[in-house]
Amino acid sequence: MKLIVEKNHALADGVRLIALRAEDGTLLPAFTPGAHLSFAIPGTPLHREYSLTGDGDASATYEVAVLAREHGLGSSWMHALRPGDVVEAELRNAFALEAAEGGHLLIAGGIGITPILSMARRLTRDGLPFSLHYASRNAANAPFAGELAALGPHCTLHGGRPNSLRTKLGSVLADPHAGARLYVCGPRAMITAVVEAARSAGWAAERIHAELFEGTLAQPEDKPFDIELSLSGMTVHVEAGQTMLDALTAAGVEPLHDCKRGECGMCVTPVLAGEPDHRDRYLSAGERAANKSICVCVSRARSDVIVLEI
Structure with missing residues (x-):
């Protein structure tokens, strides 16, 4: 448009x-x-x-x-x-607010407040229960701090460096209601800490929703694997906490890419062998099932080796 x-x-x-x-x-x-x-x-x-x-x-x-x-x-x-x-x-929209009979817990860090503010405004408009925690290094200059304060005392701003929210995650996430949903957006380190604390507190995986500005979150089952590049003959090792794109770039191979979120499709690469672990938002269900292509910016491999046409 x-x-x-x-x-x-x-x-x-x-x-x-x-x-x-x-x-x-x-x-x-x-x-x-x-x-x-x-x-x-x-x-x-x-x-x-x-x-x-x-x-x-x-x-x-x-x-x-x-x-x-x-x-x-x-x-x-x-x-x-x-x-x-x-x-x-x-x-x-790849981070859509869903209904939650047990209320919503919203957590934001830095500029990650933008989609969280949208959710808070809708829930306020509809009279639905939620609580919001917003972490900012500079509370006096945090974007939208005034707007959130106007929504009510259930919206809390955590300032400082490191911000005070990190030490309170255990209590913030404790005793989750079975029908509640958690939404978190912000820097990777903060999101990782929130998701790990939520899992430890007993939040169901399908009730935890996270959005990063780049990449995807590491999963407990992630393991190292190798990428064999069919056109160059190179083999590139990918660590458990590393993206395929970062590993390829570090090895001097930089595939065409843009969003680093698995949305634009610019980094789609043919798969010749191995089992992809698709984590993108671009490929269709049929394309994922075929396992003939992969978005290297966010996806990984389930097999020990994956062969790409690079």
């Missing part, structure tokens, strides 16, 4: 809030909280994804908050947008 930039202003140190409206002035489509816009970067084949912060109702504008990243092509372009600029974006 074509969107027009309505405003672009500083929200916090290094963070800009960008509001967009429909090119034809109509209401923008409703969405399920947790959704993001995938922006096409002009002059490149690349896309960058930024979470929507609204409650999901059809509205005149969409809003995204973009953190500046060193050498970040997407954030540099987004920060430079001016009112009146036209952008191309697609509405997607």
Whole structure:
């Protein structure tokens, strides 16, 4: 869809809030909280994804908050947008808020607050129970701190470095209600800590929902494996806590890639032998079952060796 930039202003140190409206002035489509816009970067084949912060109702504008990243092509372009600029974006959701009869526990770190804020706004609008914990290195300058405080005392901001939430995860996640759902978004280290603490506290795996900005979370069953590259004859070792893409890049082989989230399909690579462990959001169910291709940015191998056409 074509969107027009309505405003672009500083929200916090290094963070800009960008509001967009429909090119034809109509209401923008409703969405399920947790959704993001995938922006096409002009002059490149690349896309960058930024979470929507609204409650999901059809509205005149969409809003995204973009953190500046060193050498970040997407954030540099987004920060430079001016009112009146036209952008191309697609509405997607791989982190959708689901109903929870036992309430929702929302946890965010840093700019990971953006999809979590959307969820909090929807749950508040619908009068549904939830609690939210937001970790920020600088509580005085945390994006959306005021908006969350206005939602009520069940929204808690944890500041400091390291933030105080890390030491409280045991109590925050203790005694999960059977019908509750946990949603967490933020830096990989924080998400890993939250997911591990939730598993230890007895949260059911299907009730834990996490979104990273890049890659996927390590799983307890992950093990090292080797990638054999059929075209070059190289063998690349992948450690349990390493992505295929990182291992290939470290070995001097850099496949075409973009999102590092398993969404864009740019890194799809033919599989000649071995059993993939698909963790992408791009391949269809049929393509996964065929095991003839793999998204190397996020997926792994279940077999000791996987042979790729690289």
